[in-house]
Amino acid sequence: MAWRTHTSRVVYENPWIVVREDGVTRPDGTQGIYGYLEVRRPSVVIVPITDEDEVVLIRTDRYTLGRTNLELPAGGTDGEDVLVAAARELREETGYAARELIDLALTTQLKGVTRAAQHVVLATGLHHVGGEEQLEEGIESVEHHPWSDVLELLRRAELTDGESAAALMYAAVHLGRVH
Amino acid sequence: MAWRTHTSRVVYENPWIVVREDGVTRPDGTQGIYGYLEVRRPSVVIVPITDEDEVVLIRTDRYTLGRTNLELPAGGTDGEDVLVAAARELREETGYAARELIDLALTTQLKGVTRAAQHVVLATGLHHVGGEEQLEEGIESVEHHPWSDVLELLRRAELTDGESAAALMYAAVHLGRVH
Numbered sequence: 001m002a003w004r005t006h007t008s009r010v011v012y013e014n015p016w017i018v019v020r021e022d023g024v025t026r027p028d029g030t031q032g033i034y035g036y037l038e039v040r041r042p043s044v045v046i047v048p049i050t051d052e053d054e055v056v057l058i059r060t061d062r063y064t065l066g067r068t069n070l071e072l073p074a075g076g077t078d079g080e081d082v083l084v085a086a087a088r089e090l091r092e093e094t095g096y097a098a099r100e101l102i103d104l105a106l107t108t109q110l111k112g113v114t115r116a117a118q119h120v121v122l123a124t125g126l127h128h129v130g131g132e133e134q135l136e137e138g139i140e141s142v143e144h145h146p147w148s149d150v151l152e153l154l155r156r157a158e159l160t161d162g163e164s165a166a167a168l169m170y171a172a173v174h175l176g177r178v179h
Numbered sequence: 180m181a182w183r184t185h186t187s188r189v190v191y192e193n194p195w196i197v198v199r200e201d202g203v204t205r206p207d208g209t210q211g212i213y214g215y216l217e218v219r220r221p222s223v224v225i226v227p228i229t230d231e232d233e234v235v236l237i238r239t240d241r242y243t244l245g246r247t248n249l250e251l252p253a254g255g256t257d258g259e260d261v262l263v264a265a266a267r268e269l270r271e272e273t274g275y276a277a278r279e280l281i282d283l284a285l286t287t288q289l290k291g292v293t294r295a296a297q298h299v300v301l302a303t304g305l306h307h308v309g310g311e312e313q314l315e316e317g318i319e320s321v322e323h324h325p326w327s328d329v330l331e332l333l334r335r336a337e338l339t340d341g342e343s344a345a346a347l348m349y350a351a352v353h354l355g356r357v358h
Binding site for chain 1: 339
């Protein structure tokens with residue numbers, strides 16, 4: 001037996017998100033409520049890898065976390081084509097343009113309590129063009145980490161951003177670096 | 180300049196989540212609102228790998244997605260020790276117990292609009308003990324996929340669960356399988 005929805009009401013919304021509370025029957029037949037957040041537009045996370053096999057990461061002041069976070073560049077698609085959005089976010093957050101962008105996967109995030117779609121885009125053939133809007137985005141630094149160092153950051157749990165770890169997995173598999 | 184919070188109000192809450200809308204000044208000095216969802220307890224996602232190098236995945240009817248989702252076992256910690264919670268979720272969702280559980284990383288998920296902490300736990304030395312509560316959890320099947328097949332599912336973007344992809348990355352790095 002699948003989930004059934006009896007009622008659905010919007011309990012909060014703003015231009016970016018909608019929060020709903022639904023009255024449901026669960027797969028086991030019990031009744032209850034289900035509160036969840038829907039992100040209106042798909043987001044995109046970019047894995048920028050330089051010709052020197054470095055990953056471009058940023059440190060961003062994240063309001064939700066109350067601290068600076070080491071992460072891949074990412075942002076909303078604002079209804080644009082995913083590769084257009086990826087190119088824009090990459091430039092705004094790092095000042096780089098890419099000769100090749102590949103949409104590796106359309107993923108879902110935190111599916112227990114959200115409906116949030118996120119594209120993973122691999123960016124290679126990077127060249128610096130400027131045009132960063134980092135202050136607006138809360139970005140404190142743009143860092144180049146050799147691929148092997150990124151693996152070490154993950155192994156030591158110093159890179160803890162789930163979206164970045166997932167995106168790096170899709171990139172690693174695509175590049176034939178996982179066995 | 181960092182974010183500043185001027186006001187904060189709870190716009191929705193239930194036993195599992197709290198949604199807030201804060202009035203903020205952004206790092207660039209502009210003012211606005213920030214709506215975000217806080218998950219009350221850390222969650223845990225388990226990477227169960229059998230002695231035959233198979234990953235135990237489940238197909239779960241996900242209310243938020245409106246479809247069945249291929250994913251790693253996961254759940255809330257309910258205030259328990261993370262490894263206790265991991266062992267419980269693993270048994271409830273797959274019927275397996277593990278001889279070794281390792282807390283690989285404490286990650287954050289979907290940090291643009293949520294504050295959600297998730298532990299990644301590697302489970303090895305698996306033996307079937309039963310005691311599944313799959314109907315309650317909406318689980319439709321428990322599947323064993325050879326590690327190489329899991330990589331292929333990621334490469335073809337057939338495994339699209341972001342939390343699972345991230346957890347597999349931490350496991351792959353821990354096991355020395357990424358280069």
